[in-house]
Amino acid sequence: MPVPSADVPRLDRLRVGSAPDSWGVWFPEDDQQVPWERFLDEVSEAGYEWIELGPYGYLPTDPAVLHREIAKRDLKVSAGTIFTSMHRGPENWDATWQHVSEVATLTKAMDAKHLVVIPSFWRDDKTAELIEPSELTTEQWKHLTGGMERLAKQVRDEFGLDIVVHPHADTHIDTEEHVERFLDGTDSSLVNLCLDTGHYAYCGGDSVKLIKTYGERIGYLHLKQVDPDIxxxxxxxxxxxxxxxxxxxxxxxxxxxxxxxxxxxxxQALDVDLFAIVEQDMYPCPPTQPYPIAERTRRFLRSCGA
Structure with missing residues (x-):
């Protein structure tokens, strides 16, 4: 593992954390996932201070219980995660808001300030079945951008939280072209990005270019890498x-x-405080696999100055 040197920059605007995803957690309940107690124990032992809530229901949803469990491990919550299908139009709003309200209530109770918004998949991530076309129509793009702005405003008004939209593989916000279209079609005072470096590379994007071009729209980071051969x-x-x-x-x-x-x-050059949350998608994985990786990753990030 690289050793920090005097030449390593001090990345003091980045708040490094990790998430249940780095422990192979994709679902509220799944026999292939580690128990939530083990995740909390190991993420703390690996040297992280911040966590995300992960899929709603994986961690305790009673704020008093969750406060107690994270406090005794010296952890804090950076964000909750929600899933949306805004491109499907206003008729989808009520179901979306019911889900958002649950997650936002817990997120606010944990003193976090962000909701990470993941668009719905256009194909099933397990069966590969095509759910809908991979390209949106002009009308669907209007639903997507307008719906995200409506969501951002209501989340801010009712919960005091900011949404950060997560470009994601196999969703309609994925490639550089789609990400730029989404940013250009939304109000920067309401809607910003959670830039996931792994997903963006997976879809052919350049994270450094995006940060330098749309820096004012980067509200949150997920740190991840892709194996180029795979x-x-x-x-x-x-x-x-x-x-x-x-x-x-x-x-x-x-x-x-x-x-x-x-x-x-x-x-760091944006000169704003940003969460930089490590995520390494690896569902499913052996229960002994995540911790050593998490610990090595934390040491690597320290060697980079973070």
Whole structure:
């Protein structure tokens, strides 16, 4: 593992954390996932201070219980996560808001300030079944951008939280073209990005370029890398995201792309406080696999100045 030197920048605007995703957690309940107590124990032992809530219901949803459990491990919550299908139009609003309200209530109770918003998938991440077209119509783009602005305003008004939209593989906000179209179509005072460096690389994007071009729209970071050899195979075979993760397409730093030091330095140059939450998609995984990776990743990030 690299050793910090005097030349390493001090990335003091970045608040490094991790998430249940780095422990192979994708669902509220699943026999292939580690118990939530083990996640909290190990994320703290690995040297992280901040966590995300993960899928709603994985961690305790009683604020008093969750406060007690994270406090005794010296942890704090940076964000909750929600899933949306805004492109499907206003008729989808009520179901969306019911889900958002649950997550936002717990997120606010944990003194966090962000909701990470993940768009719905256009194909099933397990079966590869096509759910809907991968490209939106002009009308659907209007629903998507307008719906996100409505969501951001209501979340801010009712809960005092900011949404950060997460470009994600196999969703309609994925490639550089789609991300830029989304940013150009939304109000920067309401809607900003959670830039996931792994997903953006998976979809062909350049994280450093995005940060330098749309810096004022970067509200949150997920730190992740992609194995370029496995990604090439995934692209050749049209493998959906879920099976690609099982192949190991997301790998621990510094073994993949993008190189994280330039990303971290570009984020630091924005001169705003940003969460930089480590996520390494690896569902499902052996229960003994996540902790050593998490510990090595934390040491690597320290060697980068974070």
């Amino acid at each position: 990604l090439a195979d995934v692209q050749t075979n049209g493998t959906p995201f879920g099976p690609a993760v099982k192949q190991g397409v997301m790998c621990e730093p510094p073994l993949g792309v993008p190189a994280l030091p330039p990303v971290l330095e570009a984020a």
